[in-house]
Amino acid sequence: MSKKSAKKARDQRPPVAITEAEWAVMELLWESSPRTSQEIVALLEKERGWKRPTVLTLLTRLAAKAAVSTEPQGNRFLYTSAVERSACVAEETRSFLERMFGGALQPLVAHMAEHHSLTKKDIAELKALLDDIQPKP
Amino acid sequence: MSKKSAKKARDQRPPVAITEAEWAVMELLWESSPRTSQEIVALLEKERGWKRPTVLTLLTRLAAKAAVSTEPQGNRFLYTSAVERSACVAEETRSFLERMFGGALQPLVAHMAEHHSLTKKDIAELKALLDDIQPKP
DNA sequence: ATAATATGTTTACATGTGTAGTCGTTTTCG
DNA sequence: CGAAAACGACTACACATGTAAACATATTAT
Numbered sequence: 027m028s029k030k031s032a033k034k035a036r037d038q039r040p041p042v043a044i045t046e047a048e049w050a051v052m053e054l055l056w057e058s059s060p061r062t063s064q065e066i067v068a069l070l071e072k073e074r075g076w077k078r079p080t081v082l083t084l085l086t087r088l089a090a091k092a093a094v095s096t097e098p099q100g101n102r103f104l105y106t107s108a109v110e111r112s113a114c115v116a117e118e119t120r121s122f123l124e125r126m127f128g129g130a131l132q133p134l135v136a137h138m139a140e141h142h143s144l145t146k147k148d149i150a151e152l153k154a155l156l157d158d159i160q161p162k163p
Numbered sequence: 164m165s166k167k168s169a170k171k172a173r174d175q176r177p178p179v180a181i182t183e184a185e186w187a188v189m190e191l192l193w194e195s196s197p198r199t200s201q202e203i204v205a206l207l208e209k210e211r212g213w214k215r216p217t218v219l220t221l222l223t224r225l226a227a228k229a230a231v232s233t234e235p236q237g238n239r240f241l242y243t244s245a246v247e248r249s250a251c252v253a254e255e256t257r258s259f260l261e262r263m264f265g266g267a268l269q270p271l272v273a274h275m276a277e278h279h280s281l282t283k284k285d286i287a288e289l290k291a292l293l294d295d296i297q298p299k300p
Numbered sequence: 301a302t303a304a305t306a307t308g309t310t311t312a313c314a315t316g317t318g319t320a321g322t323c324g325t326t327t328t329c330g
Numbered sequence: 331c332g333a334a335a336a337c338g339a340c341t342a343c344a345c346a347t348g349t350a351a352a353c354a355t356a357t358t359a360t
Contacts, residue, residue, distance in 0.1 A: 046262075047318060063337070080319050082338065087317090101326060102337060115263055116278050119271065122259045125183075126252055131275060132288050134256065138268060139296040141253050149293050151269050156290050159276040184348055200307070216350050219308065224347090238356060239307060 041117040042093045042109050050074060051084045055094060056111040060104035178254040179230045179246050187211060188221045192231060193248040197241035 044052055050073075054066055067081045085105055088094040095108040120129075127133040135152075138144050144152075181189055187210075191203055204218045222242055225231040232245040257266075264270040272289075275281050281289075 045317060049262075076318095077320055078337090079321070083319075086339080112274070112278070115274060116280075118259075118263055119274065122255075122263075125186075126255055126259075131272070131281070131285065132292060135268070135289060135292055137249070137252060137256065139292070141249070143253075144268070144296065148268065149296055152272060153290065153293050155269060155272055155276070156286050156293075159281065159286055182347060213348095214350055215307090216309095216352090217348075220349075223309080 041120075042091055042114065043117075044088075044093060044114055048084050048088055048093070051081065051088060052093065052107060052109075052111070052114070055105060055107035059106040060097065061106075062099075062102060062104060066105065178257075179228055179251065180254075181225075181230060181251055185221050185225055185230070188218065188225060189230065189244060189246075189248070189251070192242060192244035196243040197234065198243075199236075199239060199241060203242065 050070060051066060054069055055061060063082060063085060066085065067076075067078045070076045070081050071078070085094065085096075089096050089105075093107070093109050095106050096103040097106065098104075123129050123131065123134065127137070187207060188203060191206055192198060200219060200222060203222065204213075204215045207213045207218050208215070222231065226233050226242075230244070230246050232243050233240040234243065235241075260266050260268065260271065264274070272281075
């Protein structure tokens with residue numbers, strides 16, 4: 027269950043491309059929004075060693091591509107993710123499968139199987155997973 | 164957990180990163196090697212509209228990163244793919260799964276299921292596929 | 301021998317991306 | 331009030347990537 031109704035056009039706008047570095051910022055905003063630049067800077071300085079201007083640049087670029095929205099809060103800004111993580115993951119997945127496997131999942135699984143990238147456990151888990159899926163009606 | 168024997172070191176050297184444009188060149192060489200630049204230029208001019216220097220630049224860059232090998236043939240070169248397609252696909256796949264899904268396949272399948280990206284037929288095919296796989300011993 | 305042709309090399313340039321220094325303000329603390 | 335701190339904007343720069351013009355040289359056809 028997901029779209030259909032939603033007259034409010036809650037759809038994410040055209041697939042936003044998030045770069046590697048930007049992804050780190052988005053993860054924080056997906057984890058919790060809104061946040062101040064201060065928080066984000068502090069966290070990324072710790073986990074990636076980035077300087078404040080670096081993080082601010084990323085935030086600016088993300089805002090420019092409307093992946094995050096900014097809201098004035100006094101003299102500063104509150105940053106909020108404006109695209110859903112799952113939508114971004116979906117887009118990355120789509121383009122990856124397209125480029126590598128003609129868009130389908132089966133060839134990827136087949137490839138991994140041939141490369142012995144799947145353990146017996148992986149296979150069992152995948153089967154279980156597939157058994158629980160409700161195909162789109 | 165995987166290398167072991169293989170004294171012949173048939174391993175592809177450190178994962179070569181093939182860019183989008185370069186991929187088009189590699190596909191041709193994987194399809195058939197060796198080839199002359201002339202052939203490659205002709206084909207890519209047709210299917211991508213690229214000018215000769217563009218294709219030559221790509222060949223040069225690929226040679227620089229040892230993804231293709233060149234062999235003098237008279238005054239010109241014969242170009243041959245020097246990395247296996249499946250190895251490149253494997254690397255792309257690995258890095259993609261890493262970045263998006265923590266390296267595992269299950270979360271990807273789960274994601275696609277949630278996004279209704281899998282039809283009943285897809286699911287059936289995947290199950291069939293998994294049934295035929297021999298897990299790595 | 302000359303002119304035309306084919307080849308590879310050099311150089312070039314715009315855009316994207318990762319990273320960060322510096323600036324100009326504003327806010328806050330002493 | 332004046333100095334320090336916080337904040338966002340602007341500027342910068344190197345490297346990657348897509349794309350190609352120019353160039354030098356070798357080869358071939360006339």
